[in-house]
Amino acid sequence: xxxxxxxxxxxxxxxxxxxxxxxxxxxxxxxxxxxxxxxxxxxxxxxxxxxxxxxxxxxxxxxxxxxxxxxxxxxxxxxxxxxxxxxxxxxxxxxxxxxxxxxxxxxxxxxxxxxxxxxxxxxxxxxxxxxxxxxxxxxxxxxxxxxxxxxxxxxxxxxxxxxxxxxxxxxxxxxxxxxxxxxxxxxxxxxxxxxxxxxxxxxxxxxxxxxxxxxxxxxxxxxxxxxxxxxxxxxxxxxxxxxxxxxxxxxxxxxxxxxxxxxxxxxxxxxxxxxxxxxxxxxxxxxxxxxxxxxxxxxxxxxxxxxxxxxxxx
Amino acid sequence: xxxxxxxxxxxxxxxxxxxxxxxxxxxxxxxxxxxxxxxxxxxxxxxxxxxxxxxxxxxxxxxxxxxxxxxxxxxxxxxxxxxxxxxxxxxxxxxxxxxxxxxxxxxxxxxxxxxxxxxxxxxxxxxxxxxxxxxxxxxxxxxxxxxxxxxxxxxxxxxxxxxxxxxxxxxxxxxxxxxxxxxxxxxxxxxxxxxxxxxxxxxxxxxxxxxxxxxxxxxxxxxxxxxxxxxxxxxxxxxxxxxxxxxxxxxxxxxxxxxxxxxxxxxxxxxxxxxxxxxxxxxxxxxxxxxxxxxxxxxxxxxxxxxxxxxxxx
Numbered sequence: 001x002x003x004x005x006x007x008x009x010x011x012x013x014x015x016x017x018x019x020x021x022x023x024x025x026x027x028x029x030x031x032x033x034x035x036x037x038x039x040x041x042x043x044x045x046x047x048x049x050x051x052x053x054x055x056x057x058x059x060x061x062x063x064x065x066x067x068x069x070x071x072x073x074x075x076x077x078x079x080x081x082x083x084x085x086x087x088x089x090x091x092x093x094x095x096x097x098x099x100x101x102x103x104x105x106x107x108x109x110x111x112x113x114x115x116x117x118x119x120x121x122x123x124x125x126x127x128x129x130x131x132x133x134x135x136x137x138x139x140x141x142x143x144x145x146x147x148x149x150x151x152x153x154x155x156x157x158x159x160x161x162x163x164x165x166x167x168x169x170x171x172x173x174x175x176x177x178x179x180x181x182x183x184x185x186x187x188x189x190x191x192x193x194x195x196x197x198x199x200x201x202x203x204x205x206x207x208x209x210x211x212x213x214x215x216x217x218x219x220x221x222x223x224x225x226x227x228x229x230x231x232x233x234x235x236x237x238x239x240x241x242x243x244x245x246x247x248x249x250x251x252x253x254x255x256x257x258x259x260x261x262x263x264x265x266x267x268x269x270x271x272x273x274x275x276x277x278x279x280x281x282x283x284x285x286x287x288x289x290x291x292x293x294x295x296x297x298x299x300x301x302x303x304x305x306x307x308x309x310x311x312x313x314x
Numbered sequence: 315x316x317x318x319x320x321x322x323x324x325x326x327x328x329x330x331x332x333x334x335x336x337x338x339x340x341x342x343x344x345x346x347x348x349x350x351x352x353x354x355x356x357x358x359x360x361x362x363x364x365x366x367x368x369x370x371x372x373x374x375x376x377x378x379x380x381x382x383x384x385x386x387x388x389x390x391x392x393x394x395x396x397x398x399x400x401x402x403x404x405x406x407x408x409x410x411x412x413x414x415x416x417x418x419x420x421x422x423x424x425x426x427x428x429x430x431x432x433x434x435x436x437x438x439x440x441x442x443x444x445x446x447x448x449x450x451x452x453x454x455x456x457x458x459x460x461x462x463x464x465x466x467x468x469x470x471x472x473x474x475x476x477x478x479x480x481x482x483x484x485x486x487x488x489x490x491x492x493x494x495x496x497x498x499x500x501x502x503x504x505x506x507x508x509x510x511x512x513x514x515x516x517x518x519x520x521x522x523x524x525x526x527x528x529x530x531x532x533x534x535x536x537x538x539x540x541x542x543x544x545x546x547x548x549x550x551x552x553x554x555x556x557x558x559x560x561x562x563x564x565x566x567x568x569x570x571x572x573x574x575x576x577x578x579x580x581x582x583x584x585x586x587x588x589x590x591x592x593x594x595x596x597x598x599x600x601x602x603x604x605x606x607x608x609x610x611x612x613x614x615x616x617x618x619x620x621x622x623x624x625x626x627x628x
Contacts, residue, residue, distance in 0.1 A: 011465070018466035026482060137363075137614075141607040143558040145565060146599045149585055153592050251473040255562060259585070269474065270566065273481040281481045285474050293469050 004304050012297045019289050020069050023282050028061065077283030087283035091265065095287070098264035101253050104180055105187030106242065113192040114238070117199025118226055121207060121234075132196055139193035145255035148186035152259060155182060165261035183256040187249065198241050202234040209233075236306060243299025247292050354619050364615025370608025374601075378424035385418035389575045398591045408593035410583055416597045419575035424601060426487070426576040430560040431553045434491055438498035439549050443541065445499065446506025447533050451514065457507075464500035472497045476563055485568045493563075494556050501552065502545055509541040543620060550613035554606035561602055577602050 035048045059067075071077070077087035116136075120129040156164035162182050169175045206212065207230055215225045254266030261267070265284050272280035358364050377384060387405075393413035400408050407417035449460040470478075476493045483489055513519055513536075522532055557577075563569030564578025565585070572579055577598055584594025 011462075014462055015465050015469050018462060019469060022466065022470075023478065026478060137610060138607070141554065141610045142603055143562065143606065145558075145562050146581070146602060149581060149588075149595050150599060153588055153595055157588055158592065247469070247471040250471040254471070254473050254477070255566075258566065266474075269477050273477050273568070276481060278481055281478055285470075285478045288474050289470055292471060296469070 001304065005301065008297065008300055008304070012293055015293055016290060017069070019286065019293070020072055021065070023286055024065050024068050027278070027282075072283075072286060077286065078279035080277060080280055087280050090268065090280065091284055091287050094264050094268050097262055098250075098253055098257070098266065098288075100176075100180060101183050101187060101256060101262065101264060102246075102249050104184035105252070106191060106249060107188075108184060109188035109191030109195055110242075113195030114199050114231075114235075116192070116196040118203060118231065120196065120200040121203035122222060122226055124204065129200075132200070136193035136196045139189050140197075142190070144186055144190055144252035145259065147189050148183065148256045148259040151182050151186050166263075179260075179262070183253075183260045183262055186256050186259075187252045190252070191245070191249070194241060194245065195238060198238050199231075199234060202237045203230060206230045206234045236303060239299050239302055239306075243296045246295040246299075250288055250292055358615060358619045361615045361618065363611040364619070367608050367611025367613075367615055370604050371612050374424065374605045374608060375428065377421055377601075378428040381421040381425055385415075385421045387415035387418045389418045389422040390414060390573055398587060398594075400591065400593050401597075407597035408591070410580070410594055411587055416580065416594060419580055420577065420597060420601050422575040423577045423580060423598075424605075426564075426570055426574065427557045427560060427605065430487075430491060430494060431556045434494035434498065434556045435549050435552055438495045438552075439502050439545055441495070442499045442502025443506050443538070443545055446503035447510050447537055447541065449503065450507040450510025451529065451533060451537065460503070460507075464503055467496060468500045470497070472559055473562060476559070476568065480563075480568045485563075485571060487570055490560050490563055490569045494559055497559075498552055498556065502548060505544055505548055506541050509544060510537050513537055513540055547613060547617045547620065550609055550616060553609040553613075557602065557605055557609075 035052045075088055077091070079086060080090060116132050120132045123129055152164055155162050163179050164182075166179055203226070207226075212225060212230055215229055220228075250266070253264065254269065256262065257264040257266040258270050265288050269281055269284045269288070272278075272284065391414060393409065393415075395413065397409055397411055397413040399405060402408070405415050405417065407415075407420060409415055410419070445460060449457045472493070475497065476490075479489060479493060510533075519532060519536060522536055527535075560569055561576065561578035561581065564576045565582045566578075567582060570576040570579055572583075580598035581595055581602075584591075584596075584598050588595055
């Protein structure tokens with residue numbers, strides 16, 4: 001387990017390093033003066049000179065990379081071009097909104113999708129199973145940003161049941177929850193389908209095992225067998241799927257934040273792209289990506305902890 | 315699609331299994347292969363999802379290719395007096411805020427989607443195939459390097475990577491294509507790599523190598539035909555992703571630029587007037603759903619018919 005842990009951590013560190021390298025070189029691959037590109041058309045000669053000095057743009061390129069990587073790893077992601085506030089602080093303010101959205105979306109999807117998958121697996125080819133199957137494919141096939149737009153149209157504009165934009169009054173918890181409902185619905189809908197299908201498939205496999213037959217022979221109730229014994233094993237591939245799918249979840253959250261004007265990382269990146277505020281884009285993308293790498297790492301470690309066979313595969 | 319050894323064994327004529335000596339002529343093998351093809355065709359045609367998927371995919375191709383003949387209006391023709399009207403006999407999907415016919419714009423938008431999906435998926439498939447075979451067949455260090463590269467690309471949530479690049483270069487159709495290609499390559503490469511690695515030590519590759527065949531010959535003539543099948547199925551499943559990325563980026567104003575009609579720009583324009591008329595976001599979303607649903611159904615049916623081992627979902 002420790003060897004696996006070390007190897008897996010090493011891989012994560014290597015990927016983070018590569019991501020920093022990519023974000024750094026994006027700026028230098030584009031023809032032209034990096035400071036002018038990074039600061040956009042509105043930059044004054046003074047800000048360009050200051051930026052060039054701060055980023056060590058007059059130094060050789062390998063030295064610039066080291067400075068950038070060093071700063072990023074110590075939590076200094078540079079300054080906002082317009083307000084000159086630290087990018088790290090801006091991200092810190094918004095990270096909570098994005099995390100709340102991602103976890104709420106995944107949470108409701110798991111609460112609905114996993115039991116649906118179990119029900120389908122208990123009675124394969126029943127009407128519950130068929131209906132779940134069709135709805136799952138439908139939920140997966142509809143792009144999440146379209147779900148956001150249509151949910152906004154139906155529940156906020158037409159029916160006026162829920163608020164359309166914003167994240168709610170700061171400090172007012174119930175208002176924030178109300179504002180979370182539609183975005184979380186949009187982010188999670190596809191996942192209900194993924195999870196139901198994944199759980200159904202691995203559950204069907206597990207239900208054929210001999211120890212499940214023994215449990216049946218002992219006269220245990222089906223519910224006890226499914227939720228008490230089979231689900232523990234059948235949930236493993238689902239954990240991997242959730243980990244791997246986190247990137248897609250972040251993409252969905254970006255759209256939901258933009259469509260519902262929610263102040264999160266995705267909205268921050270989008271607004272900064274629109275105002276060509278490259279230091280903020282760079283910083284926020286790095287944080288979003290690091291978050292994703294971290295989630296995949298955690299899910300891989302959980303799997304390795306639960307399933308000894310995985311440890312030998314790396 | 316070529317047939318590998320294990321497939322052949324399982325489809326030999328009855329009576330050759332067990333202790334009896336094998337007398338298999340070339341004619342027998344041909345016969346069993348053509349029988350297998352007929353079985354696969356029949357099992358595909360009795361799969362309602364597959365047939366529905368095929369129909370939707372053909373609709374997508376036909377409507378995009380024949381858009382200039384099918385469209386009742388010029389997609390960019392203005393009709394200000396009739397702006398933002400709902401569905402009517404004159405405009406079956408209504409009009410936008412400039413009075414342009416939404417149905418005609420949807421048809422022309424399909425051409426953008428087809429172009430991106432066609433070029434993007436095929437280029438990514440070829441590059442992914444080559445890189446995957448190199449990773450699977452080449453020396454260990456090269457394999458590790460390529461894997462790190464794939465992991466790095468995959469750790470960017472697609473939309474986030476797209477946003478970071480657009481921030482520097484500005485939006486364009488070419489950029490959407492590049493992003494689609496770069497982010498899809500790892501998926502193909504990983505499948506090609508795994509398949510190549512499982513082939514390396516088979517007898518027919520060893521035989522070929524002992525006859526002095528070059529690496530290029532082995533990869534091109536023997537490995538590729540066996541790897542291409544699963545990749546083509548993956549490609550069908552990848553089309554919805556690519557179409558969604560294009561529509562999503564265009565929706566954000568970071569892909570296809572107005573006045574060019576794309577499903578994303580129609581949705582964007584509809585989103586801006588969502589409080590005045592629901593029809594544009596409804597009409598703009600339907601072709602997107604039909605296309606993603608069609609390719610998903612088709613891809614899953616093909617996978618079930620040709621390669622049951624690849625089945626993940628139910």
